[in-house]
Amino acid sequence: MQPSFWHDKWASQQIGFHLGEVNPLLVDNWDSLNIKSGAKVFVPLCGKSLDLCFLAEQGLDVVGCELSQTAVEQFFSDNQLDVDAQALADHTLYRTEQVAIYQGDLFTLPAHLLEDISAFYDRAALIAWPDEMRRQYVLQLAKLLPPKSIGLLITLDYPQETLTGPPFAVSNDWIMEHMSEHFEIELLHTEDVLADNPSFVKKQVPWLTESVYRLTRKG
Numbered sequence: 001m002q003p004s005f006w007h008d009k010w011a012s013q014q015i016g017f018h019l020g021e022v023n024p025l026l027v028d029n030w031d032s033l034n035i036k037s038g039a040k041v042f043v044p045l046c047g048k049s050l051d052l053c054f055l056a057e058q059g060l061d062v063v064g065c066e067l068s069q070t071a072v073e074q075f076f077s078d079n080q081l082d083v084d085a086q087a088l089a090d091h092t093l094y095r096t097e098q099v100a101i102y103q104g105d106l107f108t109l110p111a112h113l114l115e116d117i118s119a120f121y122d123r124a125a126l127i128a129w130p131d132e133m134r135r136q137y138v139l140q141l142a143k144l145l146p147p148k149s150i151g152l153l154i155t156l157d158y159p160q161e162t163l164t165g166p167p168f169a170v171s172n173d174w175i176m177e178h179m180s181e182h183f184e185i186e187l188l189h190t191e192d193v194l195a196d197n198p199s200f201v202k203k204q205v206p207w208l209t210e211s212v213y214r215l216t217r218k219g
């Protein structure tokens with residue numbers, strides 16, 4: 001997915017991935033990570049997700065990265081948050097109390113900006129990439145996250161040949177093969193979500209599962 005793909009989606013507000021509520025799987029599973037209040041949590045490809053608000057409400061300092069300026073500005077305006085914007089080398093840092101978002105490309109985000117991160121949350125980030133770019137994303141995530149940081153990863157899986165992504169299908173096997181070099185991986189939960197996703201039913205996708213993993217950065 002080239003940046004123009006996402007810029008076009010945000011410009012035309014074709015943002016079917018955006019949920020109008022906090023992701024229930026985040027609510028159900030975040031406590032199991034035992035992240036202490038005051039910790040810093042990184043949210044790659046954060047969009048304007050309400051999950052950022054949930055994480056802030058847990059007493060965490062939230063640090064997102066999002067390509068689209070429209071998404072970032074809508075996050076702060078939708079939630080009626082005053083924000084400061086500061087231009088950095090390749091990114092613009094938008095900041096309010098407890099939520100900071102680096103607007104720009106995740107692949108050029110310098111790792112030193114995240115050196116005090118101890119947690120992370122990936123919903124619709126890993127699955128936003130086709131296979132080759134997904135491998136690059138895993139390498140970049142591993143580069144950005146400090147050793148021992150703990151995160152929640154939410155994925156979707158379905159027969160990829162039935163649909164062109166995004167979202168792309170990511171199997172348990174793919175995760176084990178491509179992520180276990182960098183992360184300890186524990187599958188926390190898998191459920192059949194086909195009935196909750198009419199757009200998949202309409203395109204005759206025969207099955208669809210959503211999974212939640214606990215990841216710990218090795219090192």
Ligand SMILES: C[S@@+](CC[C@H](N)C(=O)[O-])C[C@H]1O[C@@H](n2cnc3c(N)ncnc32)[C@H](O)[C@@H]1O
Pocket residue numbers: 003006007017018019044045046047048049065066067068071104105106107123124125128166
């Ligand atoms: C599928 S959406 C998921 C957004 C959010 N995680 C959510 O759950 O609503 C993927 C997001 O990644 C952003 N994105 C795509 N490529 C990016 C990149 N290279 N760096 C940072 N953000 C990127 C897109 O603009 C889009 O908002």
